[in-house]
Amino acid sequence: xxxxxxxxxxxxxxxxxxxxxxxxxxxxxxxxxxxxxxxxxxxxxxxxxxxxxxxxxxxxxxxxxxxxxxxxxxx
Numbered sequence: 001x002x003x004x005x006x007x008x009x010x011x012x013x014x015x016x017x018x019x020x021x022x023x024x025x026x027x028x029x030x031x032x033x034x035x036x037x038x039x040x041x042x043x044x045x046x047x048x049x050x051x052x053x054x055x056x057x058x059x060x061x062x063x064x065x066x067x068x069x070x071x072x073x074x075x
Contacts, residue, residue, distance in 0.1 A: 022066065025059035 029052050036048035 020062070022059050022062050025055050025062060029055035029059060 032048045032052035032055060036045045036052065039045050039048065
């Protein structure tokens with residue numbers, strides 16, 4: 001029973017992430033950029049910068065997806 005509930009929760013989180021608004025991704029990218037500026041440790045800075053790039057890439061992909069969907073619905 002526990003395993004089924006956990007799987008359902010993970011699925012719900014994945015669906016929420018896929019449907020997240022672009023602003024969420026951009027906010028996460030900004031948070032990572034700020035954290036990278038504030039840290040003193042080079043390995044931490046590198047981790048935050050990689051995360052910032054990943055969040056920005058997700059925002060870019062989401063933006064393209066939304067644009068494609070909007071284009072399809074207007075035709």
